[in-house]
Amino acid sequence: MPKLHIVVCVKIVPKPEEVRVDAETWRLDRGDARSEINPPDMNAMEVALRLKDHHDARVSLLSMGPPFFTPLLRVALAMGANHIHLLSDRAFAGADTLATTYTLARAIETLGDVDLVICGEESSDGATGQVPAGLAAWLDWPQITMVNEVTLDTTSATVQGRRELEGGHEVLAAPLPAVLSVQTAANEPRFMDFDLKPWAFAEGRATVWDQAALSADAAYLGIDGSPTQVSGLTEAPTRARKREMLEGTVDEMVTQLSALLARWEL
Numbered sequence: 001m002p003k004l005h006i007v008v009c010v011k012i013v014p015k016p017e018e019v020r021v022d023a024e025t026w027r028l029d030r031g032d033a034r035s036e037i038n039p040p041d042m043n044a045m046e047v048a049l050r051l052k053d054h055h056d057a058r059v060s061l062l063s064m065g066p067p068f069f070t071p072l073l074r075v076a077l078a079m080g081a082n083h084i085h086l087l088s089d090r091a092f093a094g095a096d097t098l099a100t101t102y103t104l105a106r107a108i109e110t111l112g113d114v115d116l117v118i119c120g121e122e123s124s125d126g127a128t129g130q131v132p133a134g135l136a137a138w139l140d141w142p143q144i145t146m147v148n149e150v151t152l153d154t155t156s157a158t159v160q161g162r163r164e165l166e167g168g169h170e171v172l173a174a175p176l177p178a179v180l181s182v183q184t185a186a187n188e189p190r191f192m193d194f195d196l197k198p199w200a201f202a203e204g205r206a207t208v209w210d211q212a213a214l215s216a217d218a219a220y221l222g223i224d225g226s227p228t229q230v231s232g233l234t235e236a237p238t239r240a241r242k243r244e245m246l247e248g249t250v251d252e253m254v255t256q257l258s259a260l261l262a263r264w265e266l
Contacts, residue, residue, distance in 0.1 A: 004057035004154065006048045006116045009104060009135070010076060011038040012069045013125045021233060037072060040120030042189040044182040047150050048118050049080045049190065055152060058082045060114075062107055064092055064100065070206050077200035078192040084206035085111070091211045094223030097126070101134030103221060106214040108139060116159060117179045121146060132181035142174035148186035 014033035048059045061076055063069060064087040073084045087107055095103065108114050117139075122129040136143035147161030157176045162169055163183065199205075211221065219225055244260070246253040 002113075004051070004055050004115050004152070005111070005113050006051060006057055006059045006118060007062050007108060007111065007114050008041070008044050008048045008059060008076075008081070009117065009119045009131065010041045010045070010061050010063045010073060011120075011123050012036070012063060012065055012072050013038045013123055016124055019125065035069070035072060037076060038120055038123045038125075040122060040124070040182070040184045042120075043184060043186050044118045044120045044180075045076055045079060045081070046187045046189040047147075047180070047182050050187075051116075051150065051152055052080065055154060060085055060111070062104060063087070064095075064103060067208065071201075074200045074205065075192055077205055078194070078196045079190055080193065080196070086206055086208050087210075087214070088208050089210040091216075091218065091221045094226060095221065096226035096228035097128055097130040097134055098227060099221055099223075099225040101131055101138055102225065103214070103216060104131070105135055105138035106216045107209060108135070110209070110214055115157075115176045116152075117141075117177070118150075119179070119181045121181055121184045129181075132179055136179040139177070139179065141177050141179050143179040143181070144172045144174055145181045146183045147180055148183045150180060150182075
């Protein structure tokens with residue numbers, strides 16, 4: 001079998017506590033939010049790098065977004081990946097999961113020699129969990145979802161994924177090429193290797209592709225290729241915590257607190 005080529009789909013997301021929703025467009029406003037690699041994608045990265053450690057493999061990072069995402073993706077290069085492929089074009093903006101998976105699938109087809117695609121379970125900003133399944137559908141590849149352990153048999157060109165079930169686990173196998181999604185917190189992602197940092201941040205480590213490079217059909221790109229439309233927003237109600245203030249001397253407050261706690265005795 002030729003050298004194994006693994007692609008990890010990596011999304012750059014805003015920090016959840018800093019993102020806002022635009023009241024007019026009903027879209028996420030990331031303008032004031034710091035960005036980071038989607039945490040579940042870090043688990044996918046660790047799976048890919050463990051496979052690289054045990055097999056003669058190369059790992060490519062595939063992401064979609066503006067050019068300023070590149071420095072964040074280079075952190076994953078310093079973890080042990082080999083190259084970045086960033087899909088960046090205004091035509092890709094505003095994509096829902098259908099348009100996103102079409103664009104990513106076109107990039108995977110453009111690479112042409114991919115054996116395994118690994119994704120995180122979901123993104124922290126959208127949390128749909130639809131991208132791995134969408135990719136498998138566009139590529140017409142088998143998929144194994146929600147795995148926490150992965151093994152490869154390069155002789156038979158198959159991949160096995162272990163996933164937890166209530167009361168046990170199951171192991172599923174699929175022929176390569178295939179798509180995997182990795183369960184959130186399935187592993188402990190490794191730290192960046194500071195010895196690799198100069199290499200990771202050097203020129204030539206990232207390739208940027210636009211619509212023309214992918215020969216992508218504009219009808220499936222960006223907001224115009226996205227059938228999902230937000231029809232409204234509703235703010236979830238918040239409830240204030242019940243609180244009770246104690247007053248008096250320390251001894252008096254201790255007595256009051258003891259009486260309150262006594263209500264919860266079993």
